[in-house]
Amino acid sequence: MGTTSLPVIDNCSGMYIDGQWRSQSEAESIEITNPATGERLTQTPACTAADVDEAFAAVKRAQKEWAETPPRDRADVIREAISVLEEKKSEVRELLSVESGSAAVKTEAEFETAINHMEVAADHSRNKRGLISASKTYPGKENRIQRVPVGVVGVIAPWNFPLALALRAVAPALALGNGVVLKPAEETPLSGGLLLAQIFDETDLPDGLLNVVPGYGDEAGEAVVANPAASVVSFTGSTAVGRHVAKVTAERLAEPALELGGNNPYIVLDDADLSRAVDAAIFGSFMHQGQACISINRHLVHESIYDEYTDRLTARARQLKVGDPLDEDTIIGPVINEHQRDKLVSLVEATVEEGATIETGGNHDDLYVEPTVLSDVTNEMQAACTEHFGPIAPVIPFETDEEAIQLANDTEYGLSAAVQSSTLSRAERVAQELESGMVHINDQPFNGDPYVPFGGVKNSGIGRYNGDAIYRKFTKSKWTSIQRDPREYPF
Incomplete structure (x- = not known):
């Protein structure tokens, strides 16, 4: 295998602790390869628990002074980071392609989403910081309620949208006066972690406030979750791991922020505009290989x-170009690794054995999994009842709106959903019955807005990201009272 050379990679070396780039402390490292070609990109340290603890010690030393920094000055640092990131746009998009297999349409969307998250974070400095009011209970007392930083935020970022989903936690945490220890996914430690360190290293962010510790979940990730300095742990990933994060944080009375799995239904009612519905379905199923x-x-x-919907969906899926994500015409790039590919292949095979029909796809070439449409599917089949996380589109029929609602809700998850109908009142009625944290009418479930609360119900997570929701998550209320007039006590 050869080695890819990108300036944005070459500048990321070691781990980033207390404002310093450091070489790995032990022999173990993480090899990073391009999923599209198998080409070696670089290697990063696999941080130990001791490395993570050192990062937390650094952030604790730096955070108090940062919390006392005027919000406007903290916002200026975020805006500096925005400028640095924008200057590196072409390199960053290329990095997302070669590290996470992202096609051009996805790298553009992820880059703009990352910028939007940072802009929203900078705007937090304009938020109303508290409330002053006369007490209605105690005469002559003034109550002051303010929001103060939680202190230190541990962030464990995923591999699928590594840049945007890391920044949606890191940027507001810093803007609101907290320090951060970030552990990126081992599949994407560059775009989900060390790149952020490089960006903020070029700003006026004081040393120690952002620490990046690449490593494996069972050691570095576990150390982030368990460290007593982390007042909030932000985790995006599987429900199984999320349950563990919730348990460990709860045991030490810290707060989790969890965005977990989904099994998102896309309901197409009989009066839907089919062209519009299929357009949305193609994007919602196959963006970033699902x-x-x-x-x-x-x-x-x-x-x-x-039948007509399935035929149209199949025809459109066949037209999607599968190939190297660096090709501007590619829509379907590789899945992230062999484990993910094998899981997808197994799910399709199991679903066919259960009685489903492959309308198109079902094959793979190395890590390239073809866009696959399955008909004759029931809600209990493997590709339907499992969060497949790939370019698979199981199509399930229903007779009534009530049955569609029942099928949609028949899952442990409740993250996002969508309803297509030309009758708005009907779509709204269906949407109200869906057990989901987010529902989109005449669109598809693949939606995010940095200004709007993002999160799920049931086994899809705890808490919300974005906008005012993340402002509340990364700050805590503090009540200070002033007794202006002498107070009479009962003894």
């Missing part, structure tokens, strides 16, 4: 339009 917690996992389609 590797998103909010992508369509199940297409629930009224039986009267089922």
Whole structure:
């Protein structure tokens, strides 16, 4: 295998602790390869628990002074980081392609989303910081309620949208006066971690406030979750790991912020505009090879339009170009690794054995999994009841709106959902019955807005990201009272 050379990679070396780039402390390292070609990119340290503890010690030393820094000055640092990131746009997009297999349409969307998260974070300095009011209980007392930083935020970022999903936690945490220890996914330690260190290293952010510790989940990740300095632990990933994060943080009375798995239904009612519905479905199923917690996992389609919808979806899926993500015309790049590929292949095979029909796809070449449409699917089949996280579109028929709602809710998850109908009142009624943290009418479930609360119900997580929701998550209320007039006590 050869080695790819990118300036944005070459400048990222070691781990980043207390404002310093450091070489790995032990022999173990993480080899990073391009999933599209198998070409070696570089290697990063696999940080130990001792490295993580050192990062937390550094952030504790730096955070108090940062919390006392005027919000406007903290916002200026975030805006500096925005400028640095924008200057590196072409390199960053290329890095996302070669490290995470992201096609051009995805790298552009992820880059702009990352910028938007940072802009929202900078705007937090304008938020109302507290409330002063006369007490209604105690005469002559003044109450002051303010929001103060939680202190230190541990962030464990995922591999599918590494830059945007790391920054949606890191940027507001810093803007609100906290320090951060970031552990990127071992699949994407560059774009999800060390790149952020490089960006903020070029700003006026004081040393120690952002520490990046690449490593494996069972050691570095565990050390982030368990460290007593982390007042909040932000985790995006699987529900199984999320449960563990919630348990460990709860035991030490810290707070988790969890965005977990999804099995997102896409309901197409019998009066839907089919062209519009299929357009949305293609994007919602196949953006970034379906590797998103909010992508369509199940297409629930009224039986009267089922055949036509399936035919149109199949025809469109066949037209999607599969290839190297650095090719601007590519839509479907590689999945992240062999484990993910093998899981997808197994799910398709199991679903066919259960009685489903492959309308298109079903094959793979190395890590390239073809866009796959499955018909004759029921809600209990493997590709439907499992969060497949790949370019698979199971299509399930239903007879009534009530059945569609029942099928949609028949899952342990409740992250995102969508309803297509030409009758708005009908779509709204269906949407109200869906057990989901987010529902989109006449669109698909693959949606995010940095200004709007983002999160799920049931086994899809705890808490919300974005906007005012993340402002509240990364700050805590503090009540200070002033007794202006002498107070009479009962003894």
